[in-house]
Amino acid sequence: MSFFETLADRIETADSVVSVGLDPDPSRLPEFVADADLPRWAFNRRIIDATHEHAACYKPNAAFYEDADGWRALRETIAYAHGKGVPVLLDAKRADIGNTTRRYAEALDEADAITVNPYMGRDSLQPFLDRADKGVFVLCRTSNPGGSDLQDLELASGEPLYERVAALADVWNGNANVGLVVGATAPEELAQIREIVPRIPFLVPGVGAQGGDAEAAVEHGLAEHPDAAVDVGLVNSSRGIIFAGEESSRPAEEATYFGAAGDSAKRLKKRLNQYR
Ligand SMILES: O=C(O)c1cc(=O)[nH]c(=O)n1[C@@H]1O[C@H](COP(=O)(O)O)[C@@H](O)[C@H]1O
Numbered sequence: 001m002s003f004f005e006t007l008a009d010r011i012e013t014a015d016s017v018v019s020v021g022l023d024p025d026p027s028r029l030p031e032f033v034a035d036a037d038l039p040r041w042a043f044n045r046r047i048i049d050a051t052h053e054h055a056a057c058y059k060p061n062a063a064f065y066e067d068a069d070g071w072r073a074l075r076e077t078i079a080y081a082h083g084k085g086v087p088v089l090l091d092a093k094r095a096d097i098g099n100t101t102r103r104y105a106e107a108l109d110e111a112d113a114i115t116v117n118p119y120m121g122r123d124s125l126q127p128f129l130d131r132a133d134k135g136v137f138v139l140c141r142t143s144n145p146g147g148s149d150l151q152d153l154e155l156a157s158g159e160p161l162y163e164r165v166a167a168l169a170d171v172w173n174g175n176a177n178v179g180l181v182v183g184a185t186a187p188e189e190l191a192q193i194r195e196i197v198p199r200i201p202f203l204v205p206g207v208g209a210q211g212g213d214a215e216a217a218v219e220h221g222l223a224e225h226p227d228a229a230v231d232v233g234l235v236n237s238s239r240g241i242i243f244a245g246e247e248s249s250r251p252a253e254e255a256t257y258f259g260a261a262g263d264s265a266k267r268l269k270k271r272l273n274q275y276r
Pocket residue numbers: 021023061091115141142143144181182183205206207208209210236237238239240
C-alpha cells in the first residue's frame with residue numbers, strides 16, 4: 001500500500017487532516033513524566049492516547065530525539081502510533097551525497113514518510129524517492145521568517161526558486177510518493193504552488209504557535225491523488241497541541257493536562273474540516 005493510500009484511509013477513518021507534531025522539548029515536559037525511564041516516550045504515549053482519534057498522522061521532529069535515549073523514545077513512539085492505526089511522518093529534513101543519503105533513507109524502515117531538503121538536488125533524494133511505498137515531503141516554501149531569504153530568490157527565468165522546486169517535485173514523482181512542505185504563514189505562495197502542482201499533497205506546518213492561515217492551509221494543501229479515495233494533505237500543529245495543557249485551568253492534574261492536548265487536536269480538526 002502506498003503512503004498516500006494509507007494516509008487517505010486514515011483521513012477518512014479519523015475524519016481529520018491534522019498532523020500532530022510530536023516535538024517533546026525536554027525543558028517543557030510536565031512533572032508527571034519526569035521520573036519515567038524515557039520521559040519523552042512517556043510524554044508521547046500520553047499525548048497519543050489523548051489525540052489519536054483526531055490525528056491523520058503523527059510528525060515527530062528528529063531534532064527532539066537525536067541522542068541515545070531519544071532514539072529509543074522515537075522508536076517506541078512510532079510503534080505506539082502504528083498500534084493506534086496512525087501513520088508516522090518523520091520530520092528529519094534529510095538529504096546528502098550518495099552513500100550518506102542511502103543511509104539516511106534507512107530511517108524510512110520504521111516511519112511511513114519523511115521530510116527532505118532539495119538543496120543538494122535529485123541524487124541526494126533518490127534513495128528516498130525509490131521507496132515507492134513511503135512518502136517523501138520536499139521542503140518547498142517554509143514557514144519561518146527567513147524562508148524568503150533563498151526560497152523567494154528569482155531565477156533567470158523570472159520564477160522564484162520555490163516554484164522551481166515545486167516543478168521539480170513533479171518530475172521526481174515517478175512513484176507518486178512525493179509531497180511538498182509549504183508553510184501556512186505563506187498563504188499566497190500556497191496558492192501559487194498549488195497551481196503548479198495540482199495533484200501533489202502538501203504538508204502545511206505553521207498553524208497554531210506560528211499563527212499561519214488555517215483556511216488557506218486546507219484550501220490549497222489538499223489534493224486529489226491517484227492512490228487516494230479522498231483529497232489528501234496534512235496540516236500540522238505541534239506546540240499548540242502537545243503543550244496545550246500548560247494553558248489549562250488545572251495543569252497540575254495529569255488528566256486535565258493531557259485532556260487539553262486532546263481538546264486542542266479536536267478543535268483544530270473541526271476548524272480545518274469547515275474548509276474541506
Ligand atoms: O518540515 C516541517 O514540518 C516544517 C517546515 C516548515 O516550513 N515549518 C515548520 O514549522 N516545520 C516543522 O513543523 C513543526 C511546527 O511546530 P509548531 O510551530 O510548534 O506547530 C516543527 O517541527 C517544525 O520543524
